[in-house]
Amino acid sequence: MCRPVISPGFKAHLGLEATASAILKYEAEYVPGLLQTEAYVRIIHQRAHQGLSEEDIQRLVDVRITRQAVLRRDPPLRFTAIINEAVLHRQVGGAEVMRAQLARIVEAASAPNVRVQVVPFALGDHPGMNGAFTMFQFHDRVALKPIVYFENLADAWVSRREADVERHMDAFTDLQALAPGPQESVSMIKKAMKEH
Template sequence: MRGRRLGAELRRLREAVGMTAEEAGQAIQASEAKISRIENGRVAVRQVDVSGLLDLYEVQDADLRDAVLALAKESRRQGWWRGFSDIVPRWLEVYIGLEADASSINTYQCALVEGLLQTPDYAAAVIRSILPETPDEVVARRVALRMSRQERLRSDRPPRLWVVLDEAVVRRPIGGKEILGAQLRHLLDSMARPNITIQVLPFAVGGHAALGTSFTHLGFPDANDPEVVYVEALTGSLYLEKADEIRQYREKLDHLRALALDPAASAEMIAILLRE
C-alpha cells in the first residue's frame, strides 16, 4: 500500500509539470516501463531516485518533499510476511500486503472456506489436497502463515470482513467429517464477532452472477487508495483496479448478498449441518 501511495503521488507530481513517463525515466536513467511500475506501486524505489524525481518535478515545498521521501523509506520496509518468503510466491505476497492494510474485505468463495476463517486442521487438509506432495514441514509453515494473517481480525482495529460462501463450501468434507465439523463450529463462533458477516448461498438459488468464480474485493481507509479485486488461480493471480472492473465486481457482490441467506438463516443452516 505504501508503494501504491508513493507511486500515485509521484504520478500526480509528474503530470502537474506536464512531463511524460519516458522523459522522467531518462532523467533518472530508467525506462518508461520502470517509471510506470513505480507509479503503479509494483516495484520498490530508492530514496535517491525519488529525490531525483522531486528535483525533476520542481518540488520546492520542504514539507511535501519530506513526506514523499518518508513514504519512499516506508515503502521499502519489509512486512511481517517476508519471514515466510520461502513458501510464499510473489503473486501471493502482494495480496497479503494489500490484505494487511485493507479496512474492508468482501469475498465470495465457491469451493473453500475463506482463508481468514479456516481452522488449522482445515487449512492443512486444503493444502494437502491441492499440493499432495508437499512435505509436512512446509504444510505446517503454510498453515502458520494463514493463522498469522487471521490475527488482524482480533486486533484493536480489525478490518470489516463480509464473506459469502456457496453451500458446497459448508458441505464438502475436506479432511473428513470431524475436520469439517470443527470448521463449521469455528464459522458459527466467528459470526459472533461484530466485524464479521457470513452468509451462505444455497443451492436452491440456481444460477447466479459469479458461477464458478471466487473473488475478493479489498477497500482501504485512505480515500486516495484505489480499491482492488483479487482473483486467484492455481499458479497465479489477477489484480483488478480499473474503476469499471471494480464496479462490476461490487455489483456481483451485491447480487450474491441479496440471493444468499441472511446471517441468522445462514447460522441456522450451518448449525443443522453440524448436527448432521
C-alpha cells in the same frame, strides 16, 4: 528451479489484507482462509501442494493462521464472506474436521466485524458462478481505491481496473441481496454441522 512456497501474487494479497479496512469475499469451493481451522488449512494445502515437504506445509499453515489476527486487530478488519452452500457439505478431512470447521465459522460470525452469508443451492444460478473473488477496500488515508483479487492453481493476481472492480462489486452486492441474511445463514451452517 524450485517454486517458492508463497507465490509473489499471494505476497501481494498479504500486503493488501494487512492494510485493508474491509474485505468482501465470495468463495465457491472452500471456507475462506480467514475463517479456516488449522486442521482444515493443513488438509487443503496437502491436497493443493502435493510434493511439498511437511515443513513447507507447516509454513503455509502458520501463515494462514497468523493472517487471522486481522479480525482481532484494533481497529478490526470488517470481513464479509459469502460462501456457496457446497462449502458446507464438501467433507474436507472427515466429519470431525468439518464439524470443528463449521463451528469456527459460527463462532467468527458472532463478532461484530464479521458477516457470513450462504448462497443456498435452491437459489439456482447466481452472480458468483464465474468463480471466487476478493474485494479489498481501504481507509481514505491510505489513498488506495478498491482492488479485486483472484487466485487459481497457477497464479494469483489483482485488478485495479475500474470496470473490473465495479463488475465484481455489483456481483457481490447482488449476492448479498439474494442470499439469506446472517442469522438464517448461521442456521444453515449449524444444520450442516449436524449432518456431518
